[in-house]
Amino acid sequence: MQRFALIGAGFIGSVHAANLAAHPGIDFRLVYDVDQQRAQNLAAAHGAAAAATLEEAFDASAIDAVFIASSTDTHAGHLRRAAAVGLAVLCEKPIDLDLDRARDTAAYAQECGVPVMVDFNRRFDRDYAELKRVVDSGGIGKVELIQLTSRGPSMPPLSYVAVSGGQMRDQTVHFFDLARWLSGLDPVEVFATGSALAEPGIAEYDDVDTSAVTLRLPGGALVQIDSVRRTGYGYDERIEIMGSDGMVEARRHRNGAVSRYSGTSVVDDGLHPGWFERVQPTYAAALAAFVAALESSAAPGPSLEDGLKAQAIAEAAVLSLRTGRMEPIKY
């Protein structure tokens, strides 16, 4: 049994809490949150206790692993603290919005030798795992072109946008990771262009809500990613990977399988209302993979290096948004 403390009791923390409680190999001990009452409520709902202090939550004599799901600006600090006392860490992305600080933090954690996994949960999606299996088994030959679509249903509030790091670092970064993971290659160059169409107000934050990114992989394979904050038709995510011998596609998901025929058209159930309905099962699957790695003393993945590389692509993309040219990616 792995004894866990959960850091952060907000929306995503509560998702993780339910998964921690349901996993048969996890002893879900503690919840910590800057808002004590919130920590107590979430802990009580799942038979855990609220940690009164960070010291308690990071007490290596009572805890084996921490799940860091607090606000982004606290990730690096919590990760260092956990590494310092030898706790295993499952950490929400990003390590830190500042890539240099993220690198330092990762280096420190590596020195400490603790197992750390970055929660790029989409890698654990059933369909994406199948894409990966097909590619790795040579089912489509050599990868030549990847198309990724990442489209959210509605504009997040400006208050969120302000601290998100922008579309590349906050949204598209998941697909930078998927592109690396699915192809097994580190992109060498990136081009990005975008606009503030759904919410012109975000231009003040030097941000975009609709963007087109192109990556070049070693050997010349190409990746196109479109990222949209507000579709007006639900949550839309899909991936195509074309290779020298064929193509494999993870189709968009529908919210149901009912079709209504009348007159000259057919009305089907639409897409999921939001990202959460689409990716919900991936969180439990990611957690299970982390626990399985701890149990078998294997290195859990996605690793800190994976987290850093996705961020490095995002940084180059942000630069390209400004320069209007293909930028090299510096890992």
Place this chain on the structure above:
Amino acid sequence: MQRFALIGAGFIGSVHAANLAAHPGIDFRLVYDVDQQRAQNLAAAHGAAAAATLEEAFDASAIDAVFIASSTDTHAGHLRRAAAVGLAVLCEKPIDLDLDRARDTAAYAQECGVPVMVDFNRRFDRDYAELKRVVDSGGIGKVELIQLTSRGPSMPPLSYVAVSGGQMRDQTVHFFDLARWLSGLDPVEVFATGSALAEPGIAEYDDVDTSAVTLRLPGGALVQIDSVRRTGYGYDERIEIMGSDGMVEARRHRNGAVSRYSGTSVVDDGLHPGWFERVQPTYAAALAAFVAALESSAAPGPSLEDGLKAQAIAEAAVLSLRTGRMEPIKY
């Protein structure tokens, strides 16, 4: 080159005329119709001549084959006339609405030794031919269950219903033929039940517009057919064949491939407006198969026997509609 005369210049005659004109191995000579003007118009549109008399249309010195597409009650007479003078015949179904007369006519044609094909055009549908290929190649093992759906978009006029022979003989008979052809088996028993739901007035003609038929094949495999005169959502036809090793399905056809995503639903292009749009390519394919058989001196098919057998199933189905029990089929 096969020299053809077309008998009948109505709607379906005009479809056949265009195919006769376009086929490179056909010399389209004559059109006959009881309405001379109609014959002349159709002939003129395709570089053929109008036959003034039946004698001219059935003149074996100038014609090799006749395509009988006149009204149902004239089929048997024209078929006899053609057979008597040695002309090859492609005949719209049925041979005659009266099964005994149809049998006599078929026997006479067989005696005369002329090649005759009954135009069960759906056998030449690209998708149904593929179903047949999969079944014959053993792709689904031994056939166990067949589902056929035959649904028209709107109620035909009562004047048509009155002379149609009823839903079993007029509409479902195509699917009796498909069931035989696809399974390679002659059904042994049939159960049918139906209602006059779309047009209660047809009950006066002892007819139904919505029906459910079950066939038993030798060995115990089952066939279900639903036949509908009026869907309100376009023309709907589909077939599933389940066997001991899998299933093969010819999905419903859509009228286009456009999807509109908005809010919580997806609106797709609907079905074809009518049967003609769905089966149009099958007429040319059937004609081509007939000509190919003539050229190679092979027996064309579907044969007269195929026509008679489909009618025999329809007769037993009509009886079952009345008795409410499974009826044996007498071929």
Place this chain on the structure above:
Amino acid sequence: MQRFALIGAGFIGSVHAANLAAHPGIDFRLVYDVDQQRAQNLAAAHGAAAAATLEEAFDASAIDAVFIASSTDTHAGHLRRAAAVGLAVLCEKPIDLDLDRARDTAAYAQECGVPVMVDFNRRFDRDYAELKRVVDSGGIGKVELIQLTSRGPSMPPLSYVAVSGGQMRDQTVHFFDLARWLSGLDPVEVFATGSALAEPGIAEYDDVDTSAVTLRLPGGALVQIDSVRRTGYGYDERIEIMGSDGMVEARRHRNGAVSRYSGTSVVDDGLHPGWFERVQPTYAAALAAFVAALESSAAPGPSLEDGLKAQAIAEAAVLSLRTGRMEPIKY
């Protein structure tokens, strides 16, 4: 909070146990099973206790409701016991394989005035609930034709077949209930025919594994149901309802949304491996509906009467299998 005892700790009992444990309005107290060890294991996994005796499990001072998930032959006895002491009951179908005993049991429970729900779980499927909503809202006009497909992936063991009551009472009965519920009408006549194709050995049990059923509804609407024990291609369930103004369809579910394009074909993920993967979410939804009814003192449904009516249709279908004719249904 509703205090529950679970009767039966086999496969389906363990499914219900997990749902009982997860429901926030349920205090999951006791598990009873004829195999004490099995009861203890299941109880321990979910923080409940094992009941040493039936008396303990049906103690109305400690329990509000029992969930009967034991073997079929024990349902009626447990239901009577619960009703006698005033416990609410959620009961797996059927009440009893013998329709007369089922009726007596239902009458007794009704006399006792306890709330009873029969667990026709498919009524709580997301897609089927949507079909019902569309039909009830008049979205397809008057119901005219229903097509139901019920096909399991592989033949159950003969030992199961022997005590199952046969395909009509065990498998098709769920679709008799769906036909009634979706149309809002009680079928008046039934025709059934079937064969032992997948496992000829079941003919010794006077049973079939592949069958075709036709129901007539009041007013003449028709229902076709095909039931198959072994598909060889996974679990296949689908429903179409055609009305005077359109059609609504609950499509077959796929096991994933990945497509592989190569050469001249596209290979998609197939169907669910078994019925459980297809209907899993319906069990929790049914339980939630039962609890909601108890909380609001509404009558839970599907009711005992619903259970009896589905069984009555099955009995008439079994008779029709023998007589080869349309049989009236006696409720």
Place this chain on the structure above:
Amino acid sequence: MQRFALIGAGFIGSVHAANLAAHPGIDFRLVYDVDQQRAQNLAAAHGAAAAATLEEAFDASAIDAVFIASSTDTHAGHLRRAAAVGLAVLCEKPIDLDLDRARDTAAYAQECGVPVMVDFNRRFDRDYAELKRVVDSGGIGKVELIQLTSRGPSMPPLSYVAVSGGQMRDQTVHFFDLARWLSGLDPVEVFATGSALAEPGIAEYDDVDTSAVTLRLPGGALVQIDSVRRTGYGYDERIEIMGSDGMVEARRHRNGAVSRYSGTSVVDDGLHPGWFERVQPTYAAALAAFVAALESSAAPGPSLEDGLKAQAIAEAAVLSLRTGRMEPIKY
């Protein structure tokens, strides 16, 4: 009746010949080809005559319109000749591979005042016309993002590549036109990157076979186009247009509608084997639109200006392939 001469009797010329012969408002008079025998064969197959000389083919006293379907390097010359004598022109794209010469030619034709249409046939695809209708009717609000996929099944021979002008000018140019037409906007900037993956040999021609293009439209809307010469899985073309109120998609076309279910997968009919099967009906539709414009004295479209603008985008894309940066488009 419009009297037509066809210039060019190669593959695409023979496609146009069949359409010219079948159109009821066209009197198909002459075929000209540098290979006289080829002209005679094609003319004979459709009841037309072979023109012995270009003078005969461009004789305005006997001909109303010419259809230019000869090799690319002859387009401009034929177009000038037709314009000089007042003949209407339907011209295969491009006007000339050299944009300056194309502009001069277009200017001359415009001076002459003859009606000219450039045969961007995809505008006449049933599904793309529906996309346009939805966009123009405001069905998706303001256009924000367009995704176009253009993928051929197999590498064309190097001899073709050598004279094609390259992937941008030869293949992607159709989608530059579609992007303009569907959005109703002239792109202002373009970024392109590509690789020679399917056939490294084409790098010698400074060409690519797999490319990713991004366009910026006035107002900030974005367009992504992926172009592939060799898929290995058939001909793949699809378009998505996302707007402020929803999205509309023209899905990829399948070669048939048969699905084979067995084991754990479903095998569907794949894509069309080549571009011709996908777009075949568009040629007749384009010709019909041209004739309809002539009959009503309206200006036919796509116009010469449309042709020039698509070429101008291609030129900027070719430049971007080299510079690795977003390039302004000069119309």
